[in-house]
Amino acid sequence: MKQYLLPANRPFYKANLHAHTTVSDGRLSPEELKRLYRGLGYDILAITDHEVMLDHTHLSEPSFLFLKGYEIGTNPANPTQKTCHIGLLAKRADTDAQICFDPARVWGNARNYLPLVKYRGRICQTDFSPRTVNYILKEAAAHGFFAILNHPFWSRQTEQDYLAYEGFAGLEVYNHLSRQNGTADEGSFVLDRMLAEGKHPLPIAADDNHNEFSADSPYSDAGGGFTMICAPSLSYAEVMGALERGDAYASTGPQITELFVEDGQLVLRCSAVRDIACLTDRRPRWARLCAEGGEGLTGARFPLPDEYAYVRVELTDHAGRRAFSRAYTKNEIDGSDHL
Numbered sequence: 001m002k003q004y005l006l007p008a009n010r011p012f013y014k015a016n017l018h019a020h021t022t023v024s025d026g027r028l029s030p031e032e033l034k035r036l037y038r039g040l041g042y043d044i045l046a047i048t049d050h051e052v053m054l055d056h057t058h059l060s061e062p063s064f065l066f067l068k069g070y071e072i073g074t075n076p077a078n079p080t081q082k083t084c085h086i087g088l089l090a091k092r093a094d095t096d097a098q099i100c101f102d103p104a105r106v107w108g109n110a111r112n113y114l115p116l117v118k119y120r121g122r123i124c125q126t127d128f129s130p131r132t133v134n135y136i137l138k139e140a141a142a143h144g145f146f147a148i149l150n151h152p153f154w155s156r157q158t159e160q161d162y163l164a165y166e167g168f169a170g171l172e173v174y175n176h177l178s179r180q181n182g183t184a185d186e187g188s189f190v191l192d193r194m195l196a197e198g199k200h201p202l203p204i205a206a207d208d209n210h211n212e213f214s215a216d217s218p219y220s221d222a223g224g225g226f227t228m229i230c231a232p233s234l235s236y237a238e239v240m241g242a243l244e245r246g247d248a249y250a251s252t253g254p255q256i257t258e259l260f261v262e263d264g265q266l267v268l269r270c271s272a273v274r275d276i277a278c279l280t281d282r283r284p285r286w287a288r289l290c291a292e293g294g295e296g297l298t299g300a301r302f303p304l305p306d307e308y309a310y311v312r313v314e315l316t317d318h319a320g321r322r323a324f325s326r327a328y329t330k331n332e333i334d335g336s337d338h339l
Contacts, residue, residue, distance in 0.1 A: 002267075003335075005328050006259040007247055012228045013239065015044035018071070018087055018150060018172070018206035024049035024110045027211040030056045030066075036215060038064055040223040043234060048087050052110045052117050053098040057236070065234050068093070071150065072100060072136060074128045082128045082156045087148035087170070087206075088140055091244070093236040099139045100125070130164035137167035146243055148204055151175040153184040162190060163197050170243075171201035173250050173324050176224030177208035188314065188324060195310055195327050196281060202243065203324040205250035225252050246326045253321025259313070261333050265301045266311055272296025273317045281309040291318075304333070 002008075020026035021033055028036065030047055037045050046067035047056050053070035060066045068090040075083050088098070101119035105126075120143060123135065140147040148170035152162055171194065173187045191203060205225035213219040227250050231242035242248060249256050258269035266278060276297055277288045282305055291297045296318065304311065310327035 001262070003261040003333065004259070005261065005325075005333075006249070006256065007230050008258070008260070010230050010232055010247075011234075012230050012255075013043040013065075013234055014041060015046070015067075015227045015229050015239075016042055016207050016209070016225070017044075017046045017048070017067070017069075017089065017148065017170075017204055017227055018175070018208045019045060019047050020049055020071075020208070020210050021047055022109060023047070023052065023054055023113055025108050025210060030059060033209075033211070034059055034064065034066075036211070036222060040215070042226065044229065044239060046087075046089055048089075050108070050110055051101070051106045052113050053088075053090070054113060054116060055096065057093055060236075063234065065236065065239060067236070067239070068095060070098060072125070073105075074125050074132050074136075080156075082158075082161065084128060084133050084155055084157065084161070085150040086133070086136055086140075087150050087172075089146040089148070089240070089243075091144040091146055091240045095144055097143075099143050099145065100136045130161065134164075134166050137165065141167055146170065146240065148172060149201065150206075151178050151183075151208065152187055152190055154178045154181075159193055163193065163199075165199075168199070168201045170204045172206055173203040174205035174225045174252055174322070175208050176206065176252075177210065177221040179224065180219055180221050191324070191327075192279070200310070200327055200329070202246050202248060202326050203250040205252055205324070225250070227251075228255065249323060249325045251321070251323035253319060254315040254317045254323040256313075256315070256323060256325065259325060261304070265303050266313070267299070267301050268313055268315075269299045270297075270315055270323075271317070272298055273315045273323075275316050276300040277314045278302035278311060279314060280305060280311045282307075 046069045048069040048071045097118040100123040209221040230247040231238040255271040275290045312327040315323040
């Protein structure tokens with residue numbers, strides 16, 4: 001009997017959950033960004049301008065969904081200092097007020113939109129500390145926001161920093177702007193360190209696009225990272241519900257079509273890739289399959305160990321692009337927890 005980890009017989013929707021527009025420091029308007037991402041084959045766009053959340057859901061269509069959100073920073077982005085940038089996505093379409101908002105911290109074009117911003121409370125965001133970050137995370141949980149730890153490498157954060165955070169629902173394991181700017185862009189080892197400490201954020205791949213270069217430029221920051229969300233329909237409530245349940249995976253190219261457990265084995269079906277790795281909290285042994293003779297792998301079976309805390313998969317295609325599933329706990333797979 002198959003036990004599906006990613007729901008079966010549901011569509012996947014391609015999402016960019018980190019994007020900037022002319023509302024803050026991006027070069028394209030929300031309308032222009034919609035045209036760009038529709039042309040790139042996306043179904044969902046979260047506009048997360050710096051410090052201010054505006055409602056762009058009126059631009060949604062039956063085949064294209066806008067999510068409400070914004071990106072909050074704990075201190076100015078000095079290139080030699082640590083910072084923490086948090087992506088906050090409103091779980092409900094009718095959420096109209098943002099949290100942890102300090103008008104004095106709003107900068108650039110976003111200052112022009114201050115009269116349109118509604119907010120609850122105020123916080124001094126000039127310091128970088130786990131205390132400040134955890135306060136924001138607590139407020140996010142209380143007021144219905146899905147919190148994502150954005151680009152930890154670009155933010156100069158260390159293990160001591162991100163292991164002190166409590167309550168991140170998501171983690172950027174890939175940030176395309178960071179990649180294009182020459183910063184270390186993949187954070188899968190950050191994910192494993194957080195998993196080892198019992199923290200289970202959903203892997204997110206996102207563009208963080210500002211669109212300084214045209215979409216056909218090799219320096220373009222659009223279309224490089226995406227999150228595939230498995231939801232019953234392309235509605236705000238269903239998409240955010242799927243994110244909360246973890247019915248999604250992160251990718252820069254490869255696609256996962258099925259992920260399930262059958263007869264004590266983890267079974268994966270996917271687009272053609274170069275190799276597939278099955279990762280747990282145990283030291284791996286023959287937990288990687290490689291394509292041979294120029295053929296691509298379109299699936300894999302991995303025997304589950306007798307004891308493990310979690311299991312997840314990473315895929316790499318022939319162009320070096322990668323995909324990351326979330327970590328599934330032994331309790332989930334054994335049926336002790338609801339999937």
